[in-house]
Amino acid sequence: MVEPGTILCVSEPFAHVLSNKEHDYRCENCMKRADELKRCSACASVKYCSTKCQKSDWSIHKKECPCLKRFQPKIPTDSTRLLLRLVIRFNNSSTVQESKGVLALRRSFNNLMSHEKEITNDKNRCDQLSQHLFTLQKVTAGVIDLPSSRVLLQIFGKMTTNSFTICGEEMQPIGVGIYLGPSLLDHRCTPNAVITFQGKSLHLRAVAQIADPTPSNVFISYIDQLNSTAERRRMLMEQYYFKCDCSWCQDKDLEISMHAIKCPDKACVEGFISLTDDGAMLTSCFVCGQSVSDHKFIQTAFGLEEECRGCLEEAKRAKQLNDPERILNMCESCLNQNKDILHPLNLSCVKILDCSFDASVDLQLWDKALMYGSETLPAYRKYYPPNSPNLGIQLLKLGKIHLYIHNLKEALKLLQQARDILLVTHGRDHVLYSQLLELLDQTQEEMRTELEFDS
Known part of the structure; x- marks a missing residue:
């Protein structure tokens, strides 16, 4: 056991x-970040943090090196x-x-x-x-x-x-x-x-x-x-080349919520109906039980999921061009279109919120980042298994932003939740967990200072 x-x-x-986009920041051999990297003088394509790493990689790079040199100034994928x-x-x-x-x-x-x-x-x-x-x-x-x-x-x-x-x-x-x-x-x-x-x-x-x-x-x-x-x-x-039939794939209730659409009854705040993967409609609200017979509403909802997927593809292309402002504008436009129809648990909506969160962080728009990031948490908790590193890191990111703008109580709560997960997934000796403990210490110290000042 x-x-x-x-x-x-x-x-x-x-x-x-090492990914080509990381060559200026990480060692080719150990793949760790380093402030100073030394380029291979022969091929000028790879960099190392130390002579030790260069020697460790030499058994393979000595044959790779002349190949990369011939391909300059290009680098193979x-x-x-x-x-x-x-x-x-x-x-x-x-x-x-x-x-x-x-x-x-x-x-x-x-x-x-x-x-x-x-x-x-x-x-x-x-x-x-x-x-x-x-x-x-x-x-x-x-x-x-x-x-x-x-x-x-x-x-x-x-x-x-x-x-x-x-x-x-x-x-x-x-x-x-x-x-x-x-x-x-x-x-x-x-x-x-x-x-x-x-x-x-x-x-x-x-x-x-x-x-x-x-x-x-x-x-x-x-x-x-x-x-x-x-x-x-x-x-x-x-x-x-295989089909998965695990319990997660057979959970029909989970699948229903992944395509959730807000209940047309505005008084039913938490309620939702659902599209299925084949486009069929489950036409009764899971909370209030109201039947939905408005075919125009159904078609609009199905169309919005398709538009969200198109928006995500555009966002991927904009990300390759390092254009967070364009990403945020596209995603916010998409969210405004679907805010009255798609439920926050709808996967298409969640992914748009995630893109908006990342773009807001890149643009240092902290209030927007907190709004969009916080809205992803219910879906992250529902769709990721317990002790998921993805959830732990999302909580860590949000906790860091709250700390940065001095929302100390919320920062402490989120960072503690992240700690409980990352202790399991990453362990005490991982650099991310060490950084998280430092953030928790900083948060608690600032809270103590604030209390002393108030008293």
Whole structure:
């Protein structure tokens, strides 16, 4: 039996790459932030925080370096670089790696499933592979002999279905890696374990009691749970080629609330009716029981969900252009359109609120950030499993803003809630948890000072 917060295993990557957008801020090897980074003098594409890290990465970078140099001033995509590194490491593919911890995870790269048949029948994946191979052939010509097309297909398949997104201090993506032992773990939308990272080191922790912590009894979520059942299943099928039938996916009540529409009766504040994934309508309010027969209202509600999804796609493009003002304007316009129809638990509405929250933070519009961020919390608590790092970090972000604008009581409450979650998901030795304790100390000290001043 293991309790929530127990470290189940710690694993190092078989191969990893730092995201191109992080090259100016983090070390290529350890992936930790550093004030001073030294660029590789040969390829000028990667940076290291120390000679130690440069030497540690040299066994693979010495073969990668001339390839990157040939491609200057361009840099291959993150996925192409990872594929290149896996090709370089291919001679070690039979080497068994073992994770450290109570969970015995032993695996070699050869043990990974490649899903050759599924990928061969998947046009999108075949197109991706062709693009990768075009770049690989260009950068490796005369430097590295590529394996056969069949072997490249196998390596690509193993990479795409076994990659872990490496996350930074606040769960933001900073790179991607292949972790052999943890790739044994199966998916559940309600996992009993979560993965966090300290640099490139993967830490797997229990978030619920696990009676028998063996690989077949420990589950992680491969995807973000803040999606409808149909969307989660689509993502899992497209990325990993399986259909999930976990308890979360079979929870009809949960699915109903994900498409919630406000009850037309304005007096029924908490009530809602619902669209389902196939566009059908459940036409009675779940609180007051009122039937809805207004077809125009139904069509408008369904159309607004589609408009929200379109707005989110536009926001993604604006985010790539680093344009938070445009994101906020689009999202606020969308929210104004749907505020009288879509319920706050509606996933489309929640995602628009999340985008508005992030854009407001980027623009330092603290009052708006608190308003939008606070409105996401009921949905975060409902749709993320207990002890979710996503909820913990959302609470931490809101607590930091309250502290910044000196709303000390609210800051203390939110930071304490974040602490209870992050202690389980990240542990005492994680930099994020240490930062959180410092914020709590600061909040309590400012509250004491305020009381002394008042008295």
